Amino acid sequence: MCARYAFRKVSVVLDDLGVAPLPGLEPRDNILPRQNVPVILASDGELIVQELRWGLIPPWAKDESFGDKAINARSESLRDKPSFRQALARKRCIIPATGFYEWKGQKGNKQPFLISSGLYDGFAMAGLYEDWVGSSGIRSTAIITVPANETVSTLHNRMPALLPRNRWRDWLSPDLPQAEALSLLIPDEDHDLRLMPHNRELLLGSPQKSEQRGLF
DNA sequence: CCAGACGTTGTT
DNA sequence: GTCTGG
DNA sequence: CCAGACGTTGTT
DNA sequence: GTCTGG
Numbered sequence: 673m674c675a676r677y678a679f680r681k682v683s684v685v686l687d688d689l690g691v692a693p694l695p696g697l698e699p700r701d702n703i704l705p706r707q708n709v710p711v712i713l714a715s716d717g718e719l720i721v722q723e724l725r726w727g728l729i730p731p732w733a734k735d736e737s738f739g740d741k742a743i744n745a746r747s748e749s750l751r752d753k754p755s756f757r758q759a760l761a762r763k764r765c766i767i768p769a770t771g772f773y774e775w776k777g778q779k780g781n782k783q784p785f786l787i788s789s790g791l792y793d794g795f796a797m798a799g800l801y802e803d804w805v806g807s808s809g810i811r812s813t814a815i816i817t818v819p820a821n822e823t824v825s826t827l828h829n830r831m832p833a834l835l836p837r838n839r840w841r842d843w844l845s846p847d848l849p850q851a852e853a854l855s856l857l858i859p860d861e862d863h864d865l866r867l868m869p870h871n872r873e874l875l876l877g878s879p880q881k882s883e884q885r886g887l888f
Numbered sequence: 889c890c891a892g893a894c895g896t897t898g899t900t
Numbered sequence: 901g902t903c904t905g906g
Numbered sequence: 907c908c909a910g911a912c913g914t915t916g917t918t
Numbered sequence: 919g920t921c922t923g924g
Contacts, residue, residue, distance in 0.1 A: 673897050675907035704906050704907080730894075732919050740904075741895045743907095754894050754920050775907065779899085784907085817896080830897075876908070 673744060674797070674815050674832040676875060677703050677772040678786065679710065683794030685768040686712070689840060691719050702875050705743040711813050713765040713801060714844045724765075728814035729804040730755050736810060745800060745814045747833055747857035751850070756814070759800035761850050764843055766835065767797040767815055773870065774827040784875055785827055790864035796840050798833040798857055821859040823867065834860040 680699040686692075691712055703709055708723040727739025742755055750760045771788035789795050798816040803809065816833040824831045835843050839856050842848050 673907070675897085706906060728895090730919085733894085737904085738894080744896055746896070749895095752921090756895090758919085773907070780908095782908085814895090828897090 673774075673828065673830050674772050674817060675705060675743060676784075677767075677769045677797070677832075679703060679768060679794075680770045681793060683768050683770055684792050685766065685794050685796045685840070686721070687793075688837070689719050689766075689844075691721055694721050694723065697721075705740065709767060709813065711765045711767050711799060711801065712796075712844065713763070714846055719841075719844060722811065724801055724811050724813040726814075727812055728755065728759070728800060728802050729806075729810055729812045730758075730802050731804055733804055736804065736806060739810075739812050742814050744817045744830075747798075747816050747818045747854070750800075750816070750854065750857075756800055759802050759814075760853065762846060763801045764848075764853060765799045765801045765813060766840060766844060767799045767813065768794055769797050769832075770794040772797070772832055773875065774824065774831075776827050782872075784870045784872055785867045786870040787824060787827075787831075787865050787867055790866045792837070792863060795860075795863055796835045796837075796843075798835050798843060816857055818857055818859050821861065821865070823865045824860075827867065831859070833857045834863055836862050 678701045682693050705726045711724045728742040729739040745756050750756045771786045775782035799813050801813040817830045818833045820831045
């Protein structure tokens, strides 16, 4: 699963795609569902960054609480799920991250680990987004998950889909056929992932307290 | 047909 | 125990 | 994921 | 809107 992640630097993702970061983008160590998170998507033939709410709310949802149960989307079933099918075809995005967290141990005594790339400055998590036309018109996003690769499977059986670096633009292209898009959602083999025990305190309490400044 | 769900993970 | 909010 | 709440009525 | 369960 991926229910927490970090975005500490602008990272290779934005640089490689030539996307300018949003003004005022801060490093964040403890990103939670329901927060607004920076996401890269195609808009009128251009790649842009937008802050979307984490937890996907389909257009037909009755209320925004739907997003609470759609923070992840299983790659294996995207095609069949009413909540994700439209987005898979037309609304793919990249969620840039410098790491994600997984926990190990018994409930109440879990040790968090930060998983990050040993090769790059960050990675591109595959995501979907949707527009919900409620009173405020929320655009929201979900992180796609795949079976964990060998490294991560020591902690958990799922992990976010990390897109191959040379396919980032393909994933974001509205013209990419659905079948090809799905073929990009494979367990990571490219990032040489590293696991580091992480200070539990930094993931507790208010998110603001675990943030640090001046790292961009 | 209508009514109701539409999701994932983890844990047992 | 289970749901909600963050 | 974890932390924290989990309820209603009536009165101010 | 679309699928599933009854």
